[in-house]
Amino acid sequence: MRFHLECRECSTPYLPQKVAICENCLAPLDVVYENVKIEKSELELREKNMWRYFELLPISSKKSIVNLGTGFTPLLKAEKISESLGVSLYLKNDTVNPTLSFKDRPAGVAVSKAVEFGDKAVCCVSTGNLAASVAAHASKAGIEAYVITPQNIEREKFTQIAAYSAHVIAVKGTYDDANRLAALASLELGWNVVNITSRPYYVEGSKTIAYEICEQLAWNVPDFVVVPCASGALLRSIHRGFKEFYEAGLIYSLPRLVGAQAAGCAPLVKAFYRGTTEIEPVKEPDTVAKSIAIGDPADGKYAIRSVLETDGCMEEADDREIVEAIRLLASKEGVFAEPAGGVTVAVTKKLVELGFIEKGSSVACCITGNGIKAQELVLEGFSPPVIEPDIKELARAVSGEVEELHAKS
Amino acid sequence: MPKVKLYGHIARYSSPELTVASRNVRELLEDLCKLSGSRLGELILDSQGKLREFIRIYVNQTDIRYLAGLETELSSDDVVTIMPALAGG
Structure with a gap:
């Protein structure tokens, strides 16, 4: 057996079965790997997707892998923003994963694990990105997907989920209302809700972001890694990833981690500044960053611990700052991010201005989802001139006679 | 009288x-503890009588x-659900 499960609080060990919480203290379980040995030279020869890290993923047999080609996404140097901020800014561009978000990483692991468990269907509770990813992986695996979402998620996300033929259940209420329903589906109906029932396995996928950053920086780490926080699981997983590579002797230092939240739903930031890991949940999140609008963050305490352990911090950005950052990323660096990506860039900018991120530092921002999934924000006020296919009209359009031409439409 | 539903390990x-x-x-x-024994109480409340972090009511x-x-008042037709804090996200 290459790995087992262990309680995060009381260390009770468990066999690697479909179990997510400790029966003694109800705390979450983690995967613990045994005797992992990875050589840089061997790794570098492998296929460029997240499954190159198979030894550090909780799948027993390679035959179970449901592979859409996720991972090894570009780590782009953001030249122009770097210059204006006075730092070396890198963008971990997960907008180009198969379903356009980082969620392909945890969903890939969770659906592969479901295949290993012999499940004929999987479920998830999601603000949209995970739903699309689980649906796509389930299609590839030939099993059914049931996704539970809050009803107010972006239209584009419903379109994507529907294309993969998943069964969609939209819930009146917030993400946390949907989560409670999904938890009951897991407990009462025995459904495999991948981010609840199979959570110890599911969260492991996200740490491959850390592995890839190390490899892409020639086995170095940036001074800071900025991660959007919803449940807090992504930040904690990325921390785990860096620690595992450090303990394996593949890297020689750890980055400082920054958790970024939207001001309209920032329970981790609030707790961090109160100097506690006790989270006060947000009943009604109110932010354009819907993909990270989780008011009751399950891994919140652990994300704050990761930030403290690495001498990092938590910070928030308001909706205006988020939209500005989305436009900045798209217009200066050619990367169209959804609001969660805007949050990380906005928070980076703020922390540089505050001096927490020192000038000259290297910073990797996690751009976790594609802007095409949240188009409304960018399209607001967008009204292009409509002209006849005539070269003179084109000249007038580019010279700014927009209103007159627009009136013809 | 209020109805209580318990789920997961709590229901054991x-x-x-x-x-x-x-x-x-x-x-x-x-x-509930009087009816079901002290182990249930220990699972739900800590030694200071505070709700444990991995319980949701x-x-x-x-x-x-x-x-x-915990001071939330109950009326006769209320349904109280006690379950582990099962994480999503």
Whole structure:
């Protein structure tokens, strides 16, 4: 057996079965790997997707892998923003994963694990990105997907989920209302809700972001890694990833981690500044960053611990700052991010201005989802001139006679 | 009388569904412990009588943290759900 499960609080060990919480203290379980040995030279020869890290993923047999080609996404140097901020800014561009978000990483692991468990269907509770990813992986695996979402998620996300033929259940209420329903589906109906029932396995996928950053920086780490926080699981997983590579002797230092939240739903930031890991949940999140609008963050305490352990911090950005950052990323660096990506860039900018991120530092921002999934924000006020296919009209359009031409439409 | 539903590992120490004549959530938990034994109480409340972090209690569909916490009053047709804090996200 290459790995087992262990309680995060009381260390009770468990066999690697479909179990997510400790029966003694109800705390979450983690995967613990045994005797992992990875050589840089061997790794570098492998296929460029997240499954190159198979030894550090909780799948027993390679035959179970449901592979859409996720991972090894570009780590782009953001030249122009770097210059204006006075730092070396890198963008971990997960907008180009198969379903356009980082969620392909945890969903890939969770659906592969479901295949290993012999499940004929999987479920998830999601603000949209995970739903699309689980649906796509389930299609590839030939099993059914049931996704539970809050009803107010972006239209584009419903379109994507529907294309993969998943069964969609939209819930009146917030993400946390949907989560409670999904938890009951897991407990009462025995459904495999991948981010609840199979959570110890599911969260492991996200740490491959850390592995890839190390490899892409020639086995170095940036001074800071900025991660959007919803449940807090992504930040904690990325921390785990860096620690595992450090303990394996593949890297020689750890980055400082920054958790970024939207001001309209920032329970981790609030707790961090109160100097506690006790989270006060947000009943009604109110932010354009819907993909990270989780008011009751399950891994919140652990994300704050990761930030403290690495001498990092938590910070928030308001909706205006988020939209500005989305436009900045798209217009200066050619990367169209959804609001969660805007949050990380906005928070980076703020922390540089505050001096927490020192000038000259290297910073990797996690751009976790594609802007095409949240188009409304960018399209607001967008009204292009409509002209006849005539070269003179084109000249007038580019010279700014927009209103007159627009009136013809 | 309020109806109580228990889920997951919590239900191992009690009947999964029962009715208790309690005026608020704290009293309900005390009544449950009297009926089902101290292990259930230890699982739900810490030694200071605070709700443990991995437990969620809902009155009807609302988390008691958004109501009056353990002092949330109960009426006869309320349904109280006690379950592990199962994470999503």
